[in-house]
Amino acid sequence: MLEPEKTYTDLNTSARILLGPGPSMAHPRVLRAMATPLVGHLDPQFLQVMTDVQELLRYAFQTHNHLTIPVSGTGSAGMEAALCNFLEPGDRALVAVMGYFGERLVEMAARYGAQVERIDAPWGQVFDPQEVIDVLKQQPYKLLALVHAETSTGAAQPGIAEIAAAAHAQGTLVVLDTVTSLGTMPVTIDEWDVDVAYSGSQKGLSCPPGLAPLTVNERARAALRARKTPVANWYLDLMAVENYWGETRTYHHTAPISMNFALREGLRMLAEEGLEARWARHRQNAEALWTGLEDLDLPLLVEPPYRLPALTTPRLAPGIEDLPVRKTLLNEYNIEIAGGFGPLAGKVWRIGLMGHSSRKENVVMLLGALREILNR
């Protein structure tokens, strides 16, 4: 008989102020919703929760897409679903890479057997939409994938509608990563005519990680039905998953019930606040943070028009030690921010103001704490 190695204490984690690239702070209302007693995943009451979540997600994404669901899993599961369903071995895919999550798209698309080509923008910069359009015109691609809000750099790709129109003219589907943009800045899927978009529950939606909102338009659904080979990922196969989330409600896998309670509450709060007010709040708090950081001699990596309201990347002045400052913030002030990675490792911090974390008091607290630490 194997015995437990010790007596384990009650969970006793600190009340952190989460100002990193995600997860952001879950709203107390979301946490309360998660404590709701379970019902079965085919209980009529849960089916109603599913319908509510789908309707609210359509609002969040600004879409009428019927196939709008929370994929079970984190943002990467959404990314995986967005690629594995629309790529078959040998398909040509183009990925516009301007940071780490673009790299992840390249890696995933290749694993599904696609012939992946990439274009790159330096980390911290964005593509001139025309640059992407010119490459799209060179040859037919099945799919173009790009990140709207690159959390590794703090940059927002402009011109999504323009890029999508050019892609469609070539018969190319557009997959857009909105993990950090959904619920923090304008994301208008129907207006932009994006075919497939995915996100995560743990950033702008003020929920814990665990669900990946996904929306798929009719053009992409037709491509799905025209596949010659089965989707290589059983769990994320949308033709099966959509039966559970569609009319028949046929069992596919057991939905994470409590996470759907959470998402419903996070989305209900988004609807109460209203998208435009939500975007304005994120913008306002980000601007206060930007001014405060510049006052502390921490210039920002990204040019103003392309800055994400949800994620700011101040450059570390010479002499500032990345890790010791972040450790002090965490240990003495209970505030979490993150460092850069890849080419930005040791060069920037990544400060998130997303969802319930995007509040004036958090901006003031962080700037005050940084001022104290840097003046020591």
Ligand SMILES: Cc1ncc(COP(=O)(O)O)c(C=O)c1O
């Ligand atoms: C832009 C972007 N895409 C994808 C992901 C992956 O999401 P997850 O870590 O929830 O799997 C993240 C996570 O930070 C992200 O910021």
